[in-house]
Amino acid sequence: MRLSRPRLSGNWRGGAPLLWLAAFILIGLPMLLVLAQAIFPKLFDATDPSIAPSLDAVMRLVTSPRLLRGIVNTIVLGIVGALASTLLGAALALVVHLSDIRLRKLWMALPWIVFATPSYLKGLAWVLLMSQGGYLVYLGILSPPQASSFFGPPGLLLVMALSLFPVPYFIIRARLEGIGGEYIDAARMASAGSMRTISRIIIPMLMPAIGLSLLTTFAEIIGDFGLANTIARSMNFGLLTYNIYAATSSFPVDFPAAGAQALLLAVLVSGSVMAAAASGTQRDARFVSGRNRPLRRYRLGAWQLPAVVLLMLIVVLSAVLPLLAVTLRAFTTSLGGGLALTNFSLSAVRAVFDMSNVAGQALMSSFLYGVVAALMTVAFSALFAFKVSFASKRVRAIAVGLAMITVAVPGIILAFGYILLYDRVPGFTDLGLYGTRTLLVLGYCAAALPYCLIFMWSALDRLGPSISEASRLAGASPMQHLRRIVGPLIGRAIAAAFGVTMVRTIFELPMSQFLMPQAGPALPALIVDDFTQDRDAVACAMALVALLAVSITWGLVFASTRLNAHPKEIDP
Known part of the structure; x- marks a missing residue:
């Protein structure tokens, strides 16, 4: 027999108008x-606007x-x-x-x-x-x-x-x-x-x-x-x-x-x-x-x-061939020089680790963007998914359906919507966000939000309603329940969502290309630009370093989730 969801009251209801509004501004309005x-x-x-x-x-x-x-x-x-x-x-x-x-x-x-x-x-x-x-x-x-x-x-x-x-x-x-x-x-x-x-x-x-x-x-x-x-x-x-x-x-x-x-x-x-x-x-x-x-x-x-x-x-x-080509080009001076010993050089790799160079700045900035966007997106998606889990069945179905639809939308459409919103719509243009790093991070968050929500809902669906009911009867607030009970139980989903969002952000090309900040391009945009400008050695060096760093980071996240999944027993 399937148990019905208990009726909740007060702060335990599923209404979250501010969170819905934020999600609409992030994704719905640009679309x-x-x-x-x-x-x-x-x-x-710009010269003769019309609503015809x-x-x-x-x-x-x-x-x-x-x-x-x-x-x-x-x-x-x-x-x-x-x-x-x-x-x-x-x-x-x-x-x-x-x-x-x-x-x-x-x-x-x-x-x-x-x-x-x-x-x-x-x-x-x-x-x-x-x-x-x-x-x-x-x-x-x-x-x-x-x-x-x-x-x-x-x-x-x-x-x-x-x-x-x-x-x-x-x-x-x-x-x-x-x-x-x-x-x-x-x-x-x-x-x-x-x-x-x-x-x-x-x-x-x-x-x-x-x-x-x-x-x-x-x-x-x-x-x-x-x-x-x-x-x-x-x-x-x-x-x-x-x-x-x-x-x-x-x-x-x-x-x-x-x-x-x-x-x-x-x-x-x-x-x-x-x-x-x-x-x-x-x-x-x-x-x-x-x-x-x-x-x-x-x-x-x-x-x-x-x-x-x-x-x-x-x-x-x-x-093998694509990764080998990128690796060889990162350690050679010119493509025409081939694999001659005199053509091998570390100059491109040094440029990537030189923080006074635009390549080094782009690499550090993109990893910073990835961490910030992952933290913001995971925190918002966890709170939003948690609040929606207490809503009615119809509201939950609508939320999940919208998330699934936006996952399928190409990032280039969302990026174009951000240009229209922050470069043309009165009120949003007054914020002065267009051409800034802040808008780029917001774009990254919007692109990753549907994926994070799906991660969170998949994890929350495994939790029975009796857990929240027990916390409510014990006098705990929803935030206390989220922080002390739900958070640890969905820790693996949170870690996976953080890792996926960070990796996705570091290599996200449409947002990086469309919302390029005046302070300097992000890593994906600079890689493509350098390649088209015959600076392919530096482009490949940036790509290689980023791939290695992301692989190490993802390996650490995966190892931590495995350790959390098999905790050691502590003798009393």
């Missing part, structure tokens, strides 16, 4: 301004060859890239979790390494590898014409697939773990071979996960700004996200074009999310029961060596 900009093109016109609605900006998406080409490129790349990424991720999940493949831990770690590497670093790495003066040409693996042919749609598709296959891998792996071994055992008893079992039993059971993978990966591709601003830009392959940035950074600023493209991007992303919900790909397909048997892995036999070689090729292409 609404993007919508308003698309419907009222002259709303924020018009479809002129939207029609430009069709009449302008450049904008139309960017839209078509984005949609086609999203569809084909989603298919390629899902195929690669599904194949990896099936081989790793259904066979006796060797080096299993390495293959299971690969998606996490690729997923944790920012997309713009992957794009920059492939430029270093495949340009005419790049490493693969220097080593004689490719000829200059072959390397040049990479910079086109097929090359971009390859980079997309190698960058985003972890997303479908995670989704399909989770569904595989829910399939009981009795289904495969029944197929074996019916003398069905491995390929027939997979095609007739496993694949049909995985279809909801495959559909969700396609839709999720499509949304990731069309909303990605990192690859659009690096390798796609070097190919002169216009994409929707970069065209939005180009419209806001041009002179004069073209807010109508940016607003119309941002609206279209939001429609495409939200459409894929709604399609996932409407098609039933997110419904529970329950294969797990108390009588489930563990999956018995198939023996690869003679296919063991080819499978290992193929997976090793994926490791090299998706992780």
Whole structure:
């Protein structure tokens, strides 16, 4: 029998109007301004503002060859890239979790390494590898014409697939773990071979996960700004996200074009999310029961060596080559000098650790931004999620739904909304925040808030209502209950949310690019800018140092959560 939530009174009610208002200003208002900009093109016109609605900006998406080409490129790349990424991720999940493949831990770690590497670093790495003066040409693996042919749609598709296959891998792996071994055992008893079992039993059971993978990966591709601003830009392959940035950074600023493209991007992303919900790909397909048997892995036999070689090729292409290219460039003077001993130097790395240099300042500033944004976001999300947990079921559903929707919104749309809010809206412009570090940190907080809320709600859902009822009957206030009872119980979720927010902030490109403070660029914006200005050695050195520092920090956070999860017993 399901117990009803006890009725709460006084300070224990779920009302939190100030917290809702803060969340609306952080996320809701900028998003609404993007919508308003698309419907009222002259709303924020500097010379002749008007609230007259018009479809002129939207029609430009069709009449302008450049904008139309960017839209078509984005949609086609999203569809084909989603298919390629899902195929690669599904194949990896099936081989790793259904066979006796060797080096299993390495293959299971690969998606996490690729997923944790920012997309713009992957794009920059492939430029270093495949340009005419790049490493693969220097080593004689490719000829200059072959390397040049990479910079086109097929090359971009390859980079997309190698960058985003972890997303479908995670989704399909989770569904595989829910399939009981009795289904495969029944197929074996019916003398069905491995390929027939997979095609007739496993694949049909995985279809909801495959559909969700396609839709999720499509949304990731069309909303990605990192690859659009690096390798796609070097190919002169216009994409929707970069065209939005180009419209806001041009002179004069073209807010109508940016607003119309941002609206279209939001429609495409939200459409894929709604399609996932409407098609039933997110419904529970329950294969797990108390009588489930563990999956018995198939023996690869003679296919063991080819499978290992193929997976090793994926490791090299998706992780080893990009990280190796960034590392080599960080310790060399010029790209054209190749791997000659005289070309190796520590000058770029020294520049990163020189606090009088803009690179060193950007590195320190970004880590400071990451810590401050993580503290603010985790504190706000913990308090907000805690207060909402006492609200009615309808309010809780609305809050969770809004958080899930905003997670899917590309960061570039939210960043554009912040420009409109703090550079054009009266009252907010008087605050003087535009072009400051404070606004950049607020943007980071807004981008990470939905993720933190999901972390907190997932942890709070595991706590029974009797815990809060006991605290209330004992005379404790809600804040005392949060500080003394709930906080320690959800400590692992808080630590995970802090780590994810910090890492996300340090490598967040859209906010860093759109809300660049006058005091100096943040690390992601400086990396991309230095790379485009032929200062790629310093750019790679900054990226390498940041990746190492983040890896160490995340390792410490993970170790602390493991220690907290297994406390030592103390003898009385």
